[in-house]
Amino acid sequence: STFNPDWGCISDSVLSCWSRHLTGIAAVADVNHLVLPKLGVEAEARWLHWGGPGGGLIQSNYLLGPRYRLVRFYKLSVYGKGLLGESWMTIPGGYGSHRYFTFAMGPTAEYKLTKRLAVRADYEYEIWPKFSGISTLPSHKLTPNGLSFGATYRVW
Numbered sequence: 074s075t076f077n078p079d080w081g082c083i084s085d086s087v088l089s090c091w092s093r094h095l096t097g098i099a100a101v102a103d104v105n106h107l108v109l110p111k112l113g114v115e116a117e118a119r120w121l122h123w124g125g126p127g128g129g130l131i132q133s134n135y136l137l138g139p140r141y142r143l144v145r146f147y148k149l150s151v152y153g154k155g156l157l158g159e160s161w162m163t164i165p166g167g168y169g170s171h172r173y174f175t176f177a178m179g180p181t182a183e184y185k186l187t188k189r190l191a192v193r194a195d196y197e198y199e200i201w202p203k204f205s206g207i208s209t210l211p212s213h214k215l216t217p218n219g220l221s222f223g224a225t226y227r228v229w
Contacts, residue, residue: 074099074119076219080162081126087196087218095121095132099221101193103140111142115154115181119221128165132217134199135159136177148185154178160201160217173201173215189227196220 075094082090097120105113119134136158144151160175179197186192197218204215 074121074219074221075124076121076132076217078121078125078130078132079215079217080130080164087220093124093126094219095125095130096123097121099223101223101225105142113140113142113152114138115140115156117156126165129163130165131161131163131170133161134175134177136175138177140181143180150183150185152181152183154181160199162215171205173204175199175201179218183225191225191227192223193225194220194222 075096077087077090078093078095082093099117099119101115101117103113103115107113114137116137117134118136119132121132125131136156138154138156138158140152140154142150142152154177156177158175158177159172161170161172163170177197177199179195181193181195183191183193199215199217201215201217204213
């Protein structure tokens with residue numbers, strides 16, 4: 074995963090401030106075909122511990138929510154997701170770690186290589202509505218967003 078942490082960058086676009094992006098790993102689990110054939114649930118954990126604007130900035134997420142298959146074309150499926158959960162941020166300069174309510178949304182594309190193996194690309198836009206990283210500054214929302222690439226393996 075590579076994310077614009079929305080910290081130390083004038084623009085919150087995923088395409089800006091590449092030198093300040095946080096990078097890391099993620100784990101994703103999903104269950105499809107719940108009440109409706111296209112409806113599922115996704116859980117994700119992401120640890121962005123490398124790179125960034127320097128000084129030890131770290132962000133981690135633990136999110137859960139529904140996903141809905143928007144399109145299926147041969148081996149390609151595109152999903153929309155809306156997740157809720159908690160994010161942690163370690164702020165440089167001795168300001169410590171803080172946790173924040175987070176909601177996130179975005180598309181995910183999966184391309185099946187075999188019956189069990191697929192490649193996956195994901196864009197996620199997060200909103201931390203009550204971010205207050207430094208006590209002397211007013212609270213304001215933080216909007217980290219980024220891209221993830223990887224593989225999935227179907228267990229059942």
